[in-house]
Amino acid sequence: MKKFMSLITFVIAFTIIAAGCTNKGASNESTGDGKVSLSLFLTMSNEGEKKAIENVVAKFEEENPEINIELNLPGGGYEDMLRVKMAANDMPDLFDTHGWSQLRYGEYVADQKDMDWVQHLDPALDQILKDDSGKVYAFPINQAKDGISYNVNVLEKYGVKPPKTIDEFITALETIKEKSKGDVTPLWIPGGDNWTIGQIFDELATPLVITDEKNSYGDELKDGSFDWSKYTPLAEKIKEMQEKGLINEDVLTAKIQQATELIAQDKIAFTFVAGSLGPDATELNPEVKVGTMPVPAFHEGDKQSWIGGERYTIAISKNTKHPEEARAFIDFISQPENLKIMAEGTSAPDALTNVDAENYFSEYYKQYEDVMVEPYFDRVYLPSGMWDVMATTGQELLADTLTPEQLSGKMGEEYTRLRNQ
Template sequence: MNKKIMLLTAAVFLTMILSACGNNSSSEANGKVTLTLFSTMSNSGERKAFEEVIREFEKEHQQIRIDANFPGNSYEDMIRVKMGANDMPDLFDTHGWAKLRYSEYVADLKEMDWVKQLDPSLDQILKDQDGKVYAYPLNQAKDGLSFNANLLKEYGIEVPRTLDELKSALLTVKEKSKGDVVPLWIPGGDNSNIAQVFDELATPLLITDQKHQYGKELENGSFDWSLYTPLAQFMKDLKDQDLLNKDVLTAKLSQAPELMAQNKIAFTFVGGSLGPEATELNSSIKVGTMPVPAIHKGDEQSWIGGERFTVAAWKGSKHLKEAKQFIDFLAKPENAKKIAEGTSSETALKQVKAKNYYSTFYDQYEQVKIEPYFDRKYLPSGMWAVMATTGQELLAGSITPEQLSKKMEEEYKRLKKQ
């Protein structure tokens, strides 16, 4: 190899290294700025609304381009790598961990105009005692169960209010459909959807009932994990009695709209755009939503929620000004409304009212209290993955309910020390 070629090769190699180590955002030769954005949105219907607003922003701000990424199940792993390298995306979703996990990476948004309109119920999640605002919430979650309203009417099933009533409803679906309808459908091909079920039901089991409140014990590390076993036993019983889909360990989230449209699902913990997508496939379908059922006698139902999707700005971004411009654009009333309706959720801004597919049901249950996600408030970071894998193992029959609780205890103690 001659000397000129060697020098050229070395220069190219050095350029590649410097490019790899640089900020995720970039300034192009023509003066345009590209902002990288990472989101946990995994549903195509939800992404559609968000991407439409992104395109409108790019039309209005022609010198700024948004490089939107939706890595799905890989999101947390990718972000952890970027956190370790201190090379975060310009804009990213804090997915419930704005303060606990991302606090040192996010820019303070408290001076932005939309903050005055933020729903106070989100203050404990997105603000600290000094008033710092960690992220902009694209919408608010009210998680519970979705159900096929037509099938429940056909089978004479009242919308369940308690876990016992839910179990009875599932048995009725199995009997009256002669096995043609899945009583409770879980897309466990991604085990985070199994974790979702455990996370939602842990709240009525361990938090909301006055005689069964263990929040302090969970927070200080003294919780008796045998109290978690009834939840694992409930899920095992559902599997043993064929009240779950037979492919619970392989079913994909993307299958939900079509199966609901075909009247193959009675209940599911899948929410979001499931209703509108299923109805688009079959106009006669009506998907309802309900709060999480109460477990203990005398307790009330509850929504599980907080912010669903957010956009935070990386404080180390070279284009923080442009990143905040994008967040301001998202917070315009017409855009906040479009995203909330596109994700079948409520807005996080007091002045903006969204009319979405589930509005009738949200109005019906407007007095029901919203409880924060169990893992986000009471468990150390990393426990979501533990709930996912232990739940998967339970449904696969490789561990018992008691063993599940023991594994949860071991990982809880280990992660709490970190």
């Protein structure tokens, strides 16, 4: 019996060890059929975006049968997964830096400065993707011009023009609620994915405390002396919208996947959901039309802003066992015909000067071409980790567990703590 149990123990131990050896660094190993396997992690979440990258990956694998791409699109779980991988120093071969190419992921990425695509990089992205030494941290699939998406037909039906200020925005929401008799949600927020709440606060913080000359506190945010009570008006405006019934009642449970069907049914007027929302909704209902506009100004006399930088990127892990194959994939996706697929699928402007791709929102980008693109607030002015704080405090505000003043206080506390780490 003891011999039998010893044998069982040995088999179990061997199995665990073997499984551990198999899994460790699996994304960097060759497959059983002799192919090289590369792991690719991206933050894309909308259906159109997923289809676009899947099409490009399929094209690459067809033309490069010796390379297999393991595509991973974990959506809202992306950051948590990458944090675990950073802690274990076991990064994917290829991964999206989603705006943190230098500050968060810089030590994990290989330099791409000698790749062909770099000579065509839009100069607007130089400070984001390059450092003073000339290192290039990631390849930009496209670039972002974030604002607010809206249902063109709904606005026309109720006589509402795209607002230019935050007060005009609230008036527009009130008009839609009144005239639609509650049939249309004025502002729809998928807060069940709390990063979408963080996105709203991140976009609106820029016109609140950066772009207006009399209310510009960028230096104070950078040196740590910012008075966080100046952030309170943003939380007050969001809370005002909720208390007036201008935000969906299920804001804390609604999921981003619902956006496409709801806007296709003309049930949404405005939303901060972007990406492939327009083409995805139009595919469901050819009569619907989704527009996009810059974020409204907060202070009298200020102008609207696009909020942007790179949208999706691909960095190469400095520890990948297959750097040449990884570079081959980036060479492939950086070709104009493939970037056009991505621009159309993501409904975002291309990031290279040798690509002239039309996408679903092109007419709106041209309409607002004189509007300045401001960098994402958290990437320039906040320490790493504050995005999560913006998301959770915003969620607590909408759940009535934080007042606007308490929200600003908590933001200030976490800002100080994270700066001192």
